Amino acid sequence: MLSKLKMELGINAVNKMTQMFKDMKFSKEMHSDFDKNANNRVNGVEMSTIQVLTNGNWPIDEPTPCIIPPVMKELTVKFERFYNSKFNNRKLMWLSQFGTVEMSPLFTTRKGYQLIVNVFQATVLNLFNEKDSYTYQELSEKTQVPKARLDAGLIMMCKP
Numbered sequence: 001m002l003s004k005l006k007m008e009l010g011i012n013a014v015n016k017m018t019q020m021f022k023d024m025k026f027s028k029e030m031h032s033d034f035d036k037n038a039n040n041r042v043n044g045v046e047m048s049t050i051q052v053l054t055n056g057n058w059p060i061d062e063p064t065p066c067i068i069p070p071v072m073k074e075l076t077v078k079f080e081r082f083y084n085s086k087f088n089n090r091k092l093m094w095l096s097q098f099g100t101v102e103m104s105p106l107f108t109t110r111k112g113y114q115l116i117v118n119v120f121q122a123t124v125l126n127l128f129n130e131k132d133s134y135t136y137q138e139l140s141e142k143t144q145v146p147k148a149r150l151d152a153g154l155i156m157m158c159k160p
Helices: 002-009 011-037 070-086 119-127 136-143 147-158
Strands: 100-103 115-118
Touching (some): 011 070, 070 119, 100 119, 115 147, 119 136, 119 147, 136 147
Antiparallel strands (some): 100 115
16 A cells, blocks of 8 residues: 555655654654653643644644743743753744634633634733733734734634
């Protein structure tokens, strides 16, 4: 089967796919090790899934700028320390545009609400823990999210 794929797609494509499967397996192992060997919680917040992907094998864009909330930043720093303790000469690049966040909002006394948002939306929502209202300009400046991504995230949160 593998030889047929190599003939149809070429050896480079098959090698990339093989590396992608290795990356998925490696990511599961890294996450499991991180859960076991490090305190992966900060103020009740945890990283539930981590994907460590080999650069060049995945169709990945450049990182999108975003000033993530301090609690999320602290989690990324913890994971980086953990990762660097295992691999000295590798560099992690955080791709916020591919991340999702599960949030339990506290704006109501009813329990059970769960919001699943992207990292940019979580960053904006987190700002409302500091004050009740922001202008668009303030949100843009505080998050540093590019206009197109910020607009899309805000529109999705405002639609009924």
